[in-house]
Amino acid sequence: xxxxxxxxxxxxxxxxxxxxxxxxxxxxxxxxxxxxxxxxxxxxxxxxxxxxxxxxxxxxxxxxxxxxxxxxxxxxxxxxxxxxxxxxxxxxxxxxxxxxxxxxxxxxxxxxxxxxxxxxxxxxxxxxxxxxxxxxxxxxxxxxxxxxxxx
Numbered sequence: 704x705x706x707x708x709x710x711x712x713x714x715x716x717x718x719x720x721x722x723x724x725x726x727x728x729x730x731x732x733x734x735x736x737x738x739x740x741x742x743x744x745x746x747x748x749x750x751x752x753x754x755x756x757x758x759x760x761x762x763x764x765x766x767x768x769x770x771x772x773x774x775x776x777x778x779x780x781x782x783x784x785x786x787x788x789x790x791x792x793x794x795x796x797x798x799x800x801x802x803x804x805x806x807x808x809x810x811x812x813x814x815x816x817x818x819x820x821x822x823x824x825x826x827x828x829x830x831x832x833x834x835x836x837x838x839x840x841x842x843x844x845x846x847x848x849x850x851x852x853x854x
Contacts (some may be wrong), residue, residue, distance in 0.1 A: 722781060723794060723803045730791035738787055745781035747836045754827035758820065759784055767791070767813035769822050771834075779820070779834060780805040786813060 726743065734742050740763065744751055763769035767786040771779040785808070793808045809815065818824060825831060830849065837843055
């Protein structure tokens, strides 16, 4: 088991801990280990279903990137598969330019498979628990109530 600590090069310059800084650090480490792709999971969504992960991995074959997408075109960039080398370069550039929006790391040059959340992911995660963020005690109560209803 190992841990990746935010890269000092960029994290010391930031007062806040931003998801892009974490992704940059992961991309940098994985690039040095010569991995090609990385599956990113949100730390505040502990109910990500294994079936969703398997679906994204399967759907990433022959693509550079695989990202869940809502019918209203909003993306879920923290539950996605990215090409490490080019995502690292894009993240590094965006940090230097103070552009921290996660979707900015997605390159128009990539071959991207957008997986429909409502049409595809919902088939393996009917309640879409994989996208439920838990950040407060109230969130925990809501999830507990939902889970109790589904038993």
